[in-house]
Amino acid sequence: MKTNDALYPIREVSNLTGVNSITLRAWERRYGLIEPVRTEGGHRLYTLEHIEQIKAAVKLTEEGIPISQVKARLSQAVPQVKEEIHQGDYDYLSKIVDATLQFDLDSLSSELDQLFQDVSDKALFEILKNASQLLAVHSSETINTFWESQVLPRLYTRLRFSTRHVSLHASKKLWLQAEDINGSIVVLVLAAIRLADKGFYCVISPNPQKNNELLLNSIKSSHCQGLVVVDENQKLDKTHWQGWVTDHPSLEFHFFTERADSFDMGNVLQCHGYNL
Known part of the structure; x- marks a missing residue:
């Protein structure tokens, strides 16, 4: 884990993934699915990658895979998820979220310009949707306003081109x-x-x-x-x-x-x- 990775408490992870806190703790203790970061006081914190792993685990269980077998299958599911989130080895999602939380206008503008240029529409939509959901858990109007001020003009331009036909x-x-x-x-x-x-x-x-x-x-x-x-x-x-x-x-x-x-x-x- 990089030292500047955004970290999320278990209640926010539960809201983002639909998996309640009790189940997340059970998955950790019984099956070793996710190993969260621990604070000095023992509180669990999760990275963006943890959140994507949990979502992948949920999809596997919905496909009928027993929870006891999910960890073995997760290594196959997670790369598929990462293909939608990353371009090569570059983690756009983390970069965009971190730049927004730090109110770093230059970095956020640069990352978004590169993102819109480099990735497919499917990957672009997935990254922006996840970024919006992750930023929303901070419940900060200032953060959301800063984020929307940069991403919405680019999206409205894309929408205009999409409606031209x-x-x-x-x-x-x-x-x-x-x-x-x-x-x-x-x-x-x-x-x-x-x-x-x-x-x-x-x-x-x-x-x-x-x-x-x-x-x-x-x-x-x-x-x-x-x-x-x-x-x-x-x-x-x-x-x-x-x-x-x-x-x-x-x-x-x-x-x-x-x-x-x-x-x-x-x-x-x-x-x-x-x-x-």
Whole structure:
């Protein structure tokens, strides 16, 4: 571990990975899956690489691999994850997060310029999504503002190029919002870019609206033909949105969430799920 690696306490790691603290401790004690850094007081701290390993372990268990066998398989899963996070041996994610936390404008600008130039769209989206989620755990408006001030102009430029081939008169327009107020505008724009590549034009709302009547008014007023919900924090209210789909059969419903293929949202003709 590098001395300047960002470190995260177990409660924040639990929020990022969906694995509760008790389970993380059990995985460490019984199976030796993750070896966190220890403070002098014995508190566990985790690096970005630990977080990616935990996510890889979760995927293996969901594929039916017993937890007792995950450590042996993890060595095969982690390189696959790293291919999405690293370009060669260069760890863009750590560099970007560290530069943001240190408010190092020159380094962050340089890292982002190189990132946008060097990596594929898939890897770019994965890195920026993870960076936004990791920075969000600090609950600092100053950090988030600094981060967004650098990444959003670059993403809006990418979005503009992605929508150049979309006919604004012929394309479907979709109202796009986060599932909850803690959603990142960065992740919303990433979702809009992915949908633009499929021929959709998104109206991005930074303020999520859960009141159905007000939401419907917004959709109609903006001449949208559907709704997109981005579930960044694994809090998708399936019951609520199933009711929305039933009540508004003429509107398409798109949603981004972890493991979207595991969500049965009913009418497949108007519901479209995407893995976040």
